[in-house]
Amino acid sequence: MTRPVGLLLLLLMHGGMYAQKASGTDPQKSQSLIKTIDSLNRVIENIYVGAPHEARAMAEHALLLSEKIKYNEGTGSAFLNLGHVYWSQSYYPISLFYFNSALTYLPKSNPLILAHCYSSIGRAYTDLQNYGKALKNLDIAARFAGHDPEMLAEVYNERSFVYAKLKQYDKGIALAKFAMRLSRTINDQPAICILYSRLANAYRLKGQYKQAIAYSDTALHMSYFVNNKRLRAISFIEQATIYNLVNQYDKAIELSKKGAVLSDSIGIMDGISSAYKTIAHSFEQKHDLVQSLAYQKKYTAALDSLNATNKRKNTELIQSYFELNSRLTAIAAVEQKAKEYRGKIHLQKTIIITLLIALLVVILALSVTYYHYKQKRVLTNRMRKQHKALLIQKELIEEQSSNLASINSLKDKLLAVIGHDLRTPIANLHSILRLYNTNVLTDTEVQSLMKEIEPVVQGAELTLLNLLEWAGSQIKGINHEPSAVDIYLIGVEMERIFSYLFQQKDIRFENRALPGICVHADERHIKVVLSNLVSNAIKFTGDKGIITLSTLNGQNSLKINIADTGKGIPAEKLQHLFSLNTKYSATGTSGEKGTGIGLFLCKELIEFNGGSLWVNSEVNKGSTFSFSLPLVTD
Template identity: 30%
Template sequence: MKKRNVKVFFGFMVIVVFLSMPLLWATEVVEELENRLQQAASPSERLECLSGLVRICMQEVPLKAWKYGSQALQILQEFPDDRVKIRVLNGMCWACGVLGRYQEGLDMAREAKTLAGEINDKEGLAITFATITNIYLNLSDFDTALDYALKARAMNETVGNKRGIASALNSIARVHRHQKKYEEALTNYQEAMKITEELGNNENAAWILNNMGTVYWELKQYQTALELYARGLKIMKEVESKIGIAQIIYNIACVYSKTGKHTEALQYDMKALELFQELENKGQIAYTYGSIGRDYRNLKDYPKALDYLDKGLKMAIELGVKVAEEAIYEEYTQVYEAMGDYQNALLYHKRFKNISDDILNEDINERIAKKQVSYDLERTEKENQLLKKNNQIQKMELISLTMLSVLVLIIAIVTYNRYRTRKKAEQVLRVSEQKLKKMNAAKDKLFTIIAHDLGSPLNSLLLSAGHLENHFQSLGEEELEEFIHNIYKQTRDMSDLLENLLQWAMVQIGKIEQNPETVDFRLLTEETLEQIEYSAQKKKIHLASHIMENTFAWADKQMMKSVMRNLLANAVKYTHPGGEVKITSTDAGNRVEITVSDNGVGMDKEKAERLFMEEVHESTRGTASEKGTGLGLVLCKEFVEKNGGEIRVQSQPDQGSHFSFTLPKHH
């Protein structure tokens, strides 16, 4: 063992020495700008130096970029320059992405986007779309990332920025790679490489080589991947890109791991970790922790493997990087399997499967495909419009400019004002029509429910009460108790139905008020269980609350009461007599997750997908022929989403159902 450790140490030192040589990258430009900044006398000179420093430092020295950007924004408050501000905000956003401060970065990018739109700065918009794309790629939100990448490409084509077009193609390819659409990914990378080679941009070419290498690595064509990485690494060292070198040696470590060179993989991963830590690139640090955990697993050092996986998982969850979480959960599974701890192996495999399905679901793939098709159609249409416009311009050039006059200008202004007035009127009419349709649909649905779902229990109640009044003296004690129970049950069912109807109607007309506060879910669950305990006892269903102490969420308490009441009533309704309903909570970082589980009848995938759809009005009888309206779960979705959360269901026929919803933690 000692012999192996010595080999690892000396191998590691060779890599350190070899890779440190190009990392003595030139700082002349930064030093020159910093010297100029100290000597700058006017605000405009200081602003020029600061904006340049932000652009140069945003990738390699993000904290410096942030510091200089903050100074630039202070100057811009006194001496406004919108175009400079847009570029400073974008540089600070990029630095936030490197530092893992994604939400802060998005806020700055959105400010830049708004400002660029107001002043019609198309180049600024193109830069901002690319910056936002990078943030969403880091967050594994590939649907949104593709949306902004397509916008970036279109805007760069408008302003004729070939470098920006190549960058957008690179981002589009990254989305396709993450969705395992390798052919489309390679097509976009090759198109980006062609443009990059025409421009002679070596660093961008190196990044594309790196990304293409990753595609071949995922296709298990390891030799091709290593060749592409080697070409990319050579260029990165020539242009002295610290982040580029770190990324490629990290990827080489992945290939070595797949080809059984576990000692070399550990050496390269350790060097990558050192570089990412110097750059304070938290997202890549999380990935690298996971890879080092994998290396130690392959070397059968399981305690160290678990230690690095713990570090990586904590950072990935804090940053919200789902792809890193997915890889680390999978690695946990393999470590525990190797240790013979199959219980933990199964636990982490389930977590891996859940997050994997979340990242790569059919809905996202379908939306991404639609966005791509929509963009291609829009691009073709714009090209046709541009051709027509050019023909019109050629014709207009033949007309003498002397024909323009004040009269034409006045006519144009009057026409434009009339057009705007008509458009506004049409828009108001469309909005009114949509509101009217929605209100009519809500009214029809309300009357349908009242006619079908309220009439029957009301008639039953009247019959029971009438029979009780007419035969009270002749009824035995058991019969009397049964009649009273039936009247209570029918009254309670109508009360629940009316409450759901009232809340649903309030939502439809936008009259429901939201008053968020700190909600103690342990206490709220206990109160709700008391309300449905009678129904559960009648079916001999065991109710079990496993809500942790201090499970506090920031939400509207009355809405949450309705959510819990509907979910628990639903669980009791579809659980067989003698079954069990459980309520559990999970700490999900800055969110709280509540799950209501039963071991009842369950449902198929098709039915589960229709559960929360407002336009689908259907309700299945419960295991004791209980009736419902189908509104309860629709209300649950409305209320959870109004409070900044999400709700989902997992179910299989005859295996019960698990309804889970998340909410923000209390402030």
């Protein structure tokens, strides 16, 4: 095999120079591209022995991406993978160039990848039969491997192959078995497959063909499982060589042909030449000199082709390298220009930011001036409004003070009237009880007096009810619980409540309200209103009079009338009926008295329920108190 040392020195010199240029930069890494590069390099590691052409294209792509963003670890891994690709195709000098290039870029902080690179260099030197350099690089790999079982297994694997080549078979076998134990602890199937091939080779060279065939069979079967086509091709040729040694030439020819076809499909030049050489030997031993000579010629042609291919590949390598270097230089030039542009842009940004800051300072100063001016106007307006509000509040306080004085005066009047009105029935009751207790009055006389005083007590009770209702509304507000109220039914209740008073004056009560017609109002309020109006009608209606409750259905409301045939109200007194301040109070037909609060309360309750209250009266003909309430809608 040709070893172009001068070519390697030239390429290594250029690679080192470019690496120094690249290492001088510290570009910002793109996380997305780094993930892509790392993913590409991992895929290449798994496919280069089965698909070297695809692996090489991917490695070159990963190299360009790494150099574009100055990702040194990615560049080193791409060079390492390119070395693996060329080694798998038996271009050992080219693979050495890429392995050595990888060492320039691989990070010193990752000893395991450095160990893998030195181990690969040792393997390439073994294939080039330079066993001294092979062992030297494998020793360096062992130091970087430390105690890592996977990396140590790889190093001892390669060492076993070196010692087998040096004819130290027992040492090679021992190292291979030790590596096998390490690989099994981590279940590294690809490494185990290679170790079976190593053991087969060592036992063949040692002359123990039975063991060699057993290990070779195992390696061959496992090569399908781990998809190592290169190892499979070598295993076919290894078995063929063993079968030649045990005089099974036909089997050797069959296996050699399989090895040649597979080697040709994946471009293993050593495999093709070795297969033809083995077949030629098999036919020679079978004394088939024609076939032996034919395959000898193929073997010679394969060697010539290998030398020619090496020369062509070396030329292609130089062209590819300088083409790659040219592309990388172009990338560096673009980055340099981009750096200059970034500098200019940075300067422009600085100028723009300075101008913006100055503009912001001016705007801020104007804003502060405007803000203070606006605040001054706001404060002036606020003071003006506060002054106006104070004047309004002063007027309101004066009005409230006047109202409070008026209400206080009204309270005094009401208490005086109510005290006077309640004092008489209570005093009468007290006198009757005192006379009864002293046995001055008989039971019959007490019963007669009680019947006479009942209307007075009932009037006092209604006065108290009105007072409590009015006081509650003034203190807590009117409690409103509207429902459907049937005026006819309330009229029935009024007839029952005031039945004794009707009998006393022989008054006829006529309930002409429309039954079943309901208004939307608070039922308790309506009962208070009707109690007051019926009580007033009784008070001002003479004996044998008539009091009538009637309703008139309107469009959206119901008109309720309480009419009597009493003595009526003078026209000049009508306007004072519903006012507490100018209340109207007259004596009833039987001397009944009132406070005037009842009618005021009625008006307030009716209006609160959404209606209105009014009165029509004519002296000596009677009065009609009317109010309206909203009808219940479906």
